[in-house]
Amino acid sequence: MAQPKGFVDVINPDYVCHLHKAIYGLKQAPRQWYNTLTAHLVSMGFKHSLSDPSLLTLVYVDDILITGDNNTLISNIIQQLHQHFNMKQLGEVHSFLGIQIERNPNQFFLSQQNYAASILEVAQLSDCKSLANPTCTKLPSNFSADSILGDPTIYRRITGSLQYLTLTRSDISYSVNLLSQHMHQPLPQHIYLLKHLLRYIRGTINYGIPITKSNLMLSSFSDADWAGDPTSRKSTSGYCSFLGDTLISWTVKKQMMVARSSTESEYRALAALTADVVWLRRVLTDFGIQQSAPTDLYCDNTSAIALANNPVFHARTKHIEIDHRFVRDHIYHSTIRLLPINTVDQPADIFTKSLSTPRFQQLRSKLSVTPRPNSLTGDIRTIAT
Structure with missing residues (x-):
């Protein structure tokens, strides 16, 4: 000083x-x-x-x-x-840091409807026509100019705001992750995708995630889109975790290195999920929720599962040795248990790629992202200083 x-x-x-x-x-x-x-x-x-x-x-x-x-x-x-x-006691919580909390004896419902509405207002899309899918599997050949979203500053501001919206909207995580990769220089196709996403949010503005009474066993799902980035050929990892029937954690992230095979990309996603599961188990222990059994990790790549369970290390997998030993150690110590799952039933698929509308809506329901119920009631209190 x-x-x-x-x-x-x-x-x-x-x-x-x-x-x-x-x-x-x-x-x-x-x-x-x-x-x-x-x-x-x-x-x-x-x-x-x-x-x-x-x-x-x-x-x-x-x-x-x-x-x-x-x-x-x-x-x-x-x-x-x-x-x-x-301090000032505000009573039972209804809103906290922009998140609306609605309650009844068996459920809490978290949403960010007002926050989403403010984003649409900035983009001047409050009354736009809605869409049923936040992404599109095929881009048009020509892109029309947008006087609002075409401004790079507005693009960055809205995309940054959408990152906070993913706190209760896991269904838009992949789209927001994709848009965030082009903050420095958004091109016409990225502006088109941003407007597409905002129109989807307009039609699902009252969506959120419920917290329901169920068992307190942790389970997780992992997926990866091998070489999904057409420019860098890097893969995208996506995984999520449920506590009983409640979605509590999800991540979409581009992998740091180019994977040489789909098995490698899936295995790196598994290693990242394993680290997240270890942390979640510790946090649950702090809350007095002991996980007496290994946490089930579901993966739709049988080669990655076989590699994790095989104690013999092959020359073809030397480049993923650290991840291999990390996952193997937690399998050996019964922290996790790897299980196969059909690709059709894999909810983490929604975090790794653009999907058709029927497929997207199917996986969105698996993540329990639903419209806000009509009426709810409960007991949490807020305090402001």
Whole structure:
């Protein structure tokens, strides 16, 4: 730290200001707030999660969400926080960080309808005709100009906003990932695909994901599209995880290296999913949800499954040795169990490629992305400081 230029104390030029409290808006202010809050929560008996140190409760700038199955304990925690912090209790949660939360005794429904509407308003597509598919399997030969989306700044702004929308809309993850790869220089075909996606969102603006009561066993699905990028020939990994019937995690990502075979691309996706499953199991343990059995990982590539279960290492697979040993170790220690699945039943297929509308809608239902129910009710509370 140093004294600001033009305000240097001539007598004591090496002195700096000693702040008795953090100034809101400085770079260190969020960190100081986090340290102050977590120190108090720890003094109340909370413990940091080993898998995620911020798991005490979800802290985002100045909004706090407290949840649990003991209303009396929740009320006591809120009263203790009131004694140390200037807070306002907002009651049962209906919206948190742009996510609408609707409730009934057996289900929570998460959606971002208002947020999606604001994106469409920026693109001036609030009243556009809707489409049934966020992507298209064949691009037209000619692209008409778009005065709004044709502006690279607007393209980047909307695409960045769509990344946040994928928090409750796993069905658009592949499309958003594809558009995000061309933020630096969007071409006419990318502007066309962005408008196509926005028209799909217009028709499914009330869609979201339900959280339902079911068993608490973790299961995951992995898929890859070998050499799907026509320019770089890199593959796309896609995987998702369910806790019972509830979708809790999903990822779409282009692989870092060019795969020499479909088996290699599928195996790299399996290795990435295995790492994610290991982390999810640790987080679930922090919540008191023990996974007593190995987590089932479903893959539609029999060669990748055989490679993972085969202890003999072949010369043809030397280039994926690290991933091979990583997956093999977790199979050996019963962390995961690899199982085959028919490609037709593979829900992760929606994360790796453009699909026909019937196929897309079939997989969307498997991910439980559905329209918002008419009425719901429940018990989670929000606090604002």
